[in-house]
Amino acid sequence: xxxxxxxxxxxxxxxxxxxxxxxxxxKRMGIxxxxxxxxxxxxxGQQLKRIRELIRSQEEDNIPPLIMDDKAKASLNDLIEQRxxx
Amino acid sequence: MASLITNNxxxxxxxxxxxxxxxxxxxxxxxxxxxxxxEELVQETFVAALTAKERFKGDSSEKTWFxxxxxxxxxxxxxxxxxxxxxxLEVTPENINGDFFNExxxxxVKPGKWRENPQxxxxxxxxxAVLQQCxxxxxxxxxxxxxxxxxxxxxxxxxxxxxxxxxTNYWVLLHRARLVIRKCLEQNxxxxxxxxxxxxxxxxx
Numbered sequence: 490x491x492x493x494x495x496x497x498x499x500x501x502x503x504x505x506x507x508x509x510x511x512x513x514x515x516k517r518m519g520i521x522x523x524x525x526x527x528x529x530x531x532x533x534g535q536q537l538k539r540i541r542e543l544i545r546s547q548e549e550d551n552i553p554p555l556i557m558d559d560k561a562k563a564s565l566n567d568l569i570e571q572r573x574x575x
Numbered sequence: 576m577a578s579l580i581t582n583n584x585x586x587x588x589x590x591x592x593x594x595x596x597x598x599x600x601x602x603x604x605x606x607x608x609x610x611x612x613x614e615e616l617v618q619e620t621f622v623a624a625l626t627a628k629e630r631f632k633g634d635s636s637e638k639t640w641f642x643x644x645x646x647x648x649x650x651x652x653x654x655x656x657x658x659x660x661x662x663x664l665e666v667t668p669e670n671i672n673g674d675f676f677n678e679x680x681x682x683x684v685k686p687g688k689w690r691e692n693p694q695x696x697x698x699x700x701x702x703x704a705v706l707q708q709c710x711x712x713x714x715x716x717x718x719x720x721x722x723x724x725x726x727x728x729x730x731x732x733x734x735x736x737x738x739x740x741x742x743t744n745y746w747v748l749l750h751r752a753r754l755v756i757r758k759c760l761e762q763n764x765x766x767x768x769x770x771x772x773x774x775x776x777x778x779x780x
Contacts, residue, residue, distance in 0.1 A: 496680030505750040509724065509731045532686040536757055536765075539689070543702060544725045549602050549642050551699045553707060557600035561614045562592050565621050569588045572625045 495519050497530055504534040508541070586628050586637060591621065595641050602642065605707060606649050606722060616652060620645045646727060650737060653719055657739045675754050686757070689765035702764060709759035713752050720745065721752040 495503065500523045503516055512520070524531045599620060603613035623644050631640060677683055710718055720738060723729045729737070735745050 497682050498676040498680035502750050505753050506746055529682055529685040536686060536689060537753055541725055547699050550598050551703050552601045552605045553704045555601040555604055557596050562596050565592045565596060565618060568621060
């Protein structure tokens with residue numbers, strides 16, 4: 490049963506992997522067993538999910554706003570004018 | 576004055592620069608961290624939008640459509656970047672989480688308890704400023720891998736292809752990125768953490 494016994498380092502790796510793919514039954518059981526006794530790794534998993542939620546629930550406009558150079562904007566307008574003519 | 580609301584499939588290129596250039600540029604910069612490159616990406620987005628304008632069906636808003644184009648351009652840019660320097664950036668797995676765990680595989684600094692944050696948009700904007708700061712703690716490749724996964728929701732196989740890395744390398748990169756980002760957000764955003772309370776500290780696992 491040794492393979493069931495993971496330490497925090499191993500569990501954190503597996504929890505991280507579970508964000509991106511399905512884990513085998515044995516690994517899932519190993520994680521569950523560990524999380525029953527370790528609130529820190531449980532937090533780690535919840536917090537990774539929370540970060541993902543926060544990132545994905547946002548609108549693109551919530552990115553720190555910047556102003557594009559006037560020159561770059563002017564060339565964008567030129568581009569649009571050109572296309573209109575052609 | 577061109578209307579912003581596109582209930583029909585009318586697009587208004589004359590208003591595009593005023594309406595979208597800055598927000599597209601801000602997003603592009605957030606993703607690539609380079610003003611010149613961000614400008615190029617916005618330009619490419621406009622070119623693609625002008626070319627594809629007839630095919631715009633009005634299913635989504637004009638803005639959503641622009642961001643979808645930009646995000647594709649960003650991923651293309653990563654593909655190109657990593658095709659050019661495929662070999663030079665391999666990570667060394669040795670020090671992967673050395674500064675997070677001790678020899679026994681226990682947390683050196685235990686994840687703390689996070690305070691709940693109301694998700695109001697003004698707060699969200701601050702969240703992204705903090706996240707941007709945290710992202711600077713990652714290597715360029717960790718940064719790109721993390722963003723492709725969390726922002727673009729690309730799958731791990733696809734990200735391996737884009738970055739030209741093995742899946743082993745991918746798990747190392749992503750896990751490392753998550754450890755760093757989690758810790759940084761705990762310190763700078765979720766605050767008031769109760770780091771490592773003692774109750775379970777001596778449980779032998």
